[in-house]
Amino acid sequence: MTAILRDDDLSLEPTTGSDEFIGFAIVIDGERVGTVALRPEERKAGSIRWNVGADNLGVAIRALRLALDHAFGELGWTRVEARIPVDRENDIRAASISGLRREGITRGAGDDPDRALLARLVDDPPVFSRDGFISILNAGLPTKRIISQGLLRDEQGRVLLCELTYKDEWDLPGGVVEVGEAPAVGLVRELQEELGITVEVQGLITVNWLPAWRGWDDACIFLFDLGVVDSSITEGMDLQVTEIKSVQWCDPESVRSHGALAATELLDAVEAGGLAPYREAPLQT
Template sequence: MTQAPHHAPILGDGRELRRMAPGSVPQPEGDVPGWVSDEHVHAFAIDDGDEQAGVVALRLPEHRDGAGQLAWQLRPESRGRGLAASALRAVVEHGFTDLGLRRIEAYVARTNRPALRTAAQAGLRTEGVLRGFRDGVDGVVLGRLSTDPEPGTRDAFTAWLNSSLPTKRAIAQALIRDDAGCLLVCELVYKKPWDLPGGVVDPQESPATAVVRELHEELGVTAEVRSLAAVSWLPAWRGWDDATLFLFEVTVPAADLGAIQLEAREIRAVHWCDDSELAEHAADYTVRVARQACAALDAGTGTVYLEDGRPPRW
């Protein structure tokens, strides 16, 4: 690892970052951990005129893996003026340009929204959740690579926003009916309620592509999507976060239906169920979604939007 020069990174705006000698940094509160006086840490005081407004610390990797760890703390009376964001950007640039780091990361309590905004302004993206980070509160893992776009650019803003927006599971299932109106339903290995065929949509995969893939993988059939019968928002349930269910009307060749090949790790059996049999074996929300979708298809009213399998009250 390249040794740090003795000068401090330039902060600008009439303010300075002052390199602090190892062991001279007082232990601050908040998001700067106890390693601020470690010999592997480069600590900088944020000077604002005659006042020391705070401190930024950059811990260098001990095993030459090129990843540094960033932490900072600002005095309450110095907050709200962009000092921390400017200091972080300067220290991050110092880490990449002068120290040869390839990556800089930080860990912030999930409830510390000002610190998360400061990290974002310095170009760090949200990468994951650290459960039980501090005092039972989850933390956020943030990181920036030396190859990432410069903060303040459109590409950097897009990347940060994309990383920090919530994600929602998407589920794609198939509505397959025989001439009598019975539905093809799967008896599953891993849970008691029967369910419509389909599964979770993979990252970067469309729901329509997912339902065709799932039918091929789990039942060995070649399916064709005819229409989107229903979209249902599903609230959090039994440890699962909320999700969006896409229920497609699907056709499968009769020859394929007569020679279904089950994925034994997931599907125990398939059944053709009428409404009463579906209600007996499937979860309540599955029954509600299937009924609403079938009714819409039979009435020719197009795709129906549901919440927890019910028409919403606008």
């Protein structure tokens, strides 16, 4: 029989009735205020669930920490995870404060809700340590998609656009910056991978925020100046055929005929002059 787990006036008292779960009643000063249960899985891993009511955040945190200590200590588990409906914000917060890191969202079909997936490993840094606090915060903070694009002109003042395999509109060369990668470094890498050329970033023109559009989440575009090159550079490009159909030198009329709406709007602003260091693109329809 599992022993009673205690934290000052709060205790977890073992319950019976299920071989699938290791269940506890959450008791404060002799009054039952909720439940918490551990479910063993394979390879020394398991899951945790609880029910203490939306207004008992502090109770939930204390109970979860006791249960997690029990799972890693007495039970010898190496991983404990929780899958929480995304609308149960207090439960997600309680799990995070208790030391579980956000790992993503598991989607639900039909009426089954999407669930936040959080987990803690036995060798994660202590919750109250600096490393533990930073790791939990980093896992839960929002991220912003960053795209780096380059403005490359030829001797006639035309702009290089890429004809893409995955959409009809042409766009400026560049791509999504990877995690931990500087935007300028990401642009150089993208042009090496997709066009087979090495460019020199000459400066930042603007940061252009794009609202969500056609199913794509919002993003920030870093538009860099790549200077002026001879138009013949395109003859030696080695295009990444999975993404790039062709490259085209475009005058303003060609940009408006073929360019993506966001790229066209941005290039019009560049041509108009007086571009702000930061701008917000209008909502596209």
